[in-house]
Amino acid sequence: SSELTQDxxxxxxxxxxVRITCQGDSLRGNYASxxxxxxxxxxxxxxxxxxxxxxxxxDRFSGSSSRNTASLTITGAxxxxxxxxxxxxxxxxGYHWLFGGGTRLTVL
Amino acid sequence: QLQLQESGxxxxxxxETLSLTCxxxxxSISSSSNYWGWIRQPPGKGLExxxxxxxTGSAYYNPSLKSRVTISVDxxxxxxxxxxxxxTAADTAVYFCARGEWMILSDSWGQGxxxxxxx
Numbered sequence: 001s002s003e004l005t006q007d008x009x010x011x012x013x014x015x016x017x018v019r020i021t022c023q024g025d026s027l028r029g030n031y032a033s034x035x036x037x038x039x040x041x042x043x044x045x046x047x048x049x050x051x052x053x054x055x056x057x058x059d060r061f062s063g064s065s066s067r068n069t070a071s072l073t074i075t076g077a078x079x080x081x082x083x084x085x086x087x088x089x090x091x092x093x094g095y096h097w098l099f100g101g102g103t104r105l106t107v108l
Numbered sequence: 109q110l111q112l113q114e115s116g117x118x119x120x121x122x123x124e125t126l127s128l129t130c131x132x133x134x135x136s137i138s139s140s141s142n143y144w145g146w147i148r149q150p151p152g153k154g155l156e157x158x159x160x161x162x163x164t165g166s167a168y169y170n171p172s173l174k175s176r177v178t179i180s181v182d183x184x185x186x187x188x189x190x191x192x193x194x195x196t197a198a199d200t201a202v203y204f205c206a207r208g209e210w211m212i213l214s215d216s217w218g219q220g221x222x223x224x225x226x227x
Contacts, residue, residue, distance in 0.1 A: 031211060033212060033213065035155070035214075037155075042204055042217035042218065042219055042220055043155065043204075043214075043217060044217075045212070045214065045215050048211075048212045048215070049211065049212075054215060086154065086155050088155075088213055090211075095168050096157070096168060096169075096170060096171065097145075097157040097160070097170075097213050098157070099154060099155045099156065099157060100154075101154050102154045102155070
C-alpha cells in the first residue's frame, strides 16, 4: 500500500492525554516521523524513528509503533499543542516518502 | 544555525514551467549525510512530498509527479532547485524546501513560498 491514514480531527481537554494514530502497510518495515504544523507556519519535526524527540521538543511528546500503526502521544496537552499533525514514512520501495492526510488537534 | 529560503515567482501561467530555488545558509549543501527536498501543500490541504536530492546528484521523485519534475543541486552556490512543467491549477500550493537525512525526510524547513497557477 502507498497510503498512510490518519483521523481528520481529534480533541483533548487541557492537561489530558491524547493519542494520534497513523495506519499503513509501509509502517511494518519503516520508521515513522511526526510533524506539527500551526497555521501559516512550516511544519516542525516532533518525533523521528518512531519514538525519538529532536532537541527542543518537550518530553510530553512521545511516539510508538506496532505492526502497521504508528502513534503520537501528547501527555498533558497544552494550548500551544493545538495544530495539525502529520505522520510520515518511507514507502515499501524504500526510496519514496509518504505523508498521512493529517490530524487536526483541538485543545479544549 | 541552518536556514533555508525559497525564491521564485508567485504566479505562473497554466502549461508553463515553475522554477524555484532554495538557498541554504548556516550549513553546507555538500554534507554527505543530508538530503535536500521539496514538499508542497495546496491551500487548506495536506503535505505532499515532491522529491529529494543528495549533493552528489542522486535524486528521488514522487512517482505521481516524476514525469513533470526535476530537482538539481548547485554546490558552488549552496542551492538546490525545483522545476515543475506542464502546470495546472492543481499545482497551486505553498512549496517548502527542507533538509533531511536518509531516514528523516526533514529536520529543518524553509518558510515556504506560495505559487499560484493562473492565467
